[in-house]
Amino acid sequence: MVTGIGVVAPGGIGTKQYWELLTAGRTATRTISQFDASAFRSRVAAECDFDPVASGLSQREIRAWDRTTQFAVVAAREALADSGVLGVSDPYRTGVMVGTACGMTQSLDHEYAVVSDEGKKWHVDDAHGSPYLYDYFAPSSMAAELAWIVDAQGPVGVVSTGCTSGIDVLGHAADLVADGTADVMLSGASDAAISPITVACFDAIRATTPRNDDPGTASRPFDRTRNGFALGEGTAILVLEEYGHARRRGAHVYAEISGHATRANAYSMTGLRADGRELAEAITTALDRARVNPGDLDYINAHGSSTKQNDLHETMAYKRSLGEHAYATPISSIKSMIGHSLGAICSLEVAASVLAIEHGVIPPTANLHEPDPDCDLDYVPVTAREQRCDTVLSVASGFGGFQSAIVLTAPERAAA
Template sequence: MERRVVVTGIGLVTPVGIGTETAWKNICAGVSGIDTITRFDAGDYAVKIAAEITDYNTEDFFEKKEARHLDLFVQYGVVASRMALKDSGFAITPDNCGRVGVITGCGMGGLPNIEKQHNALLNRGPRKISPFFIPMVIPNMASGNISIDIGSKGPNLTLTTACAAGTHAVGEAFNYVKNGTCDVVISGGTEAVICGLGVAGFSAMKALSTRNDDPKTASRPFDKDRDGFIMGEGAGMIVLEEYEHAKARGAKIYAEVIGFGLSSDAYHIAAPPEDGEGAVRAMNNALLSAGVRPEDIDYINAHGTSTSLNDRGESRAVHQVFGDHANKIAISSTKSMTGHLLGAAGGIEAAFLALSITDQIAPPTINLHEPSPECDLDYVPNKVRKMEIKVAMSNSFGFGGTNGSLIMKRM
């Protein structure tokens, strides 16, 4: 008998709030977490806005000495995982720790620390490089430190598939629980690369919005005036658990994960195919994995980055996959509020998907005032929608042409 997989815990550290209750309340209220950059002096930069986490205090979660050796992306991941595990009510013990895994997604690792240590090397010489430099910045230090923090001794993996990393991590966690490798996996994504080098790099690609004079309206997925994405930071972690295991301990269940699909565009390192062909295959593979029909999908949390190419390609892909049913699906991009958390995006959006199913609510796509002619679907503009959501999907597409789609359903 195939094992079923359910979401029993959620932890969120986001630009719209720390903690699931706060973040979800603000998402449903259409609150934007985007503002002028404070992390560094962006005065000479073309892009001066980002979705920073401004209410995070390291000392609320870590001792000073410990925090000095943990990059911010690692801290966010550890904190979100602690929240998710506490929310699940599951206790890791010496008897069960070998059946508990950690699988995280991360796009770029400790980029701000790379920038900082490189400056130290150039200005003060090699003796000024911290011995903690390498262990602080490599992407798998999030999953490694989470495992150490919570005491899990099962699989410990990190996927670095750009903006699809969080979704791929949750999808792999789903497979590990489904196939019996683990009973519980803490999974999601974490990222913290708002620094001069990161902003300058994406800006050089012309990928970021330059709506510096009005940050709150800068992220406008599917709108005709969209001009690029907004860099965000944070972490979203969920606890995936085998259903009978969760049921036996009386766990709260948010939703059941039923499908995961992935694909490659094999087209371009940064641009999707105009017809969204790779996204089409990822969504179709997820539907096949879940054993549901296209017309069973009620809601999609879109990748929806607010870039011209992505929003057009995703809209075309949805039309191809769902046919006449496409116009009946509620679709929203929570990136309109959180910005784009890169490797962490799929983690927080998987959490939002589970919460949408639990509360039977489709969050809004804010700043959508005049849809682009090539984006002609129901994007839940500007206001939260109470609706029946039995089955829902979340999409993530990353540089390198890597795609992932998750499907969850109401229990």
């Protein structure tokens, strides 16, 4: 059961501001401001207006933690406060699972510049490095920080499967609760990788949008004019709780993680087969595990990266897995508003799916003005749609051929 939500996202810090941005259809993509990106092909990103002091972090924490960890800690504190579980769970029955695609990219990028004297020295001088340099190198340090916050002495770990990390980590955490290993899991994914090395990597394979003259509409999932994704950053952390544990303490239950699955295509690091078979297989398996029929779906939160290849692949996967129901199910991509935050985006999308169940509103696909005729499903263009959402599917596709799907259902189903 999901009993707490915490979010740091472009366009707003906190779950309330995040949901307001999504349902209003506002975009948070803009020209990169965190460094001088003028030399790069793509200079667009969705940045978080994040003030660590205003978010409650101390000067010591700010110095010790990379931006990725700062995001995760702030979101975790919000999720724990929302759930009310802190202090009432057994530490040995409490765990943490955190996902990330890139880890502490910004701090590693910065510290390498310091120890190499801006790249002038091949033999770096470690005397000038931060005392926290090892923590930046090891993503497990982020999981450890979250474990100390919640006093988690149960299972603690990291999942890093590229852009599907945010679904995969939540599915793994839910399994730990379901099999009785833990009563409470703090789980989600975080990435803050808007840095020169990341932008250069995606420039090299031309995956990001070059629409620099109009950053607010740069991300256009399922649109005929799409030409790549806009990089993003952020975090969503959820409290997952065993149903009986949540019920005994009178917790508010947002939704249940009813089923999930992941597949790989064993085909290409960046390529996708046109028929969408691997993603379709993940969707079908997740639905089967959740005991949900395709016709039961009220909404699909799409991967919708805004690349030519992915959006076609995804459309075919829905048709292959859902049959005629693919045409009747509302689908939308929130990457149109908050960009693609790599490993973190799937947790942000799951959080949005949970909030769609809670509020009965489907976020729109912003910037979808000229639908691609080959992407001919109901992709909820421009404007949010009020609709009861008892069963929601969220999917992800990542470099390396990873394909993941997760099913969320209204709490009434669990009670039944």
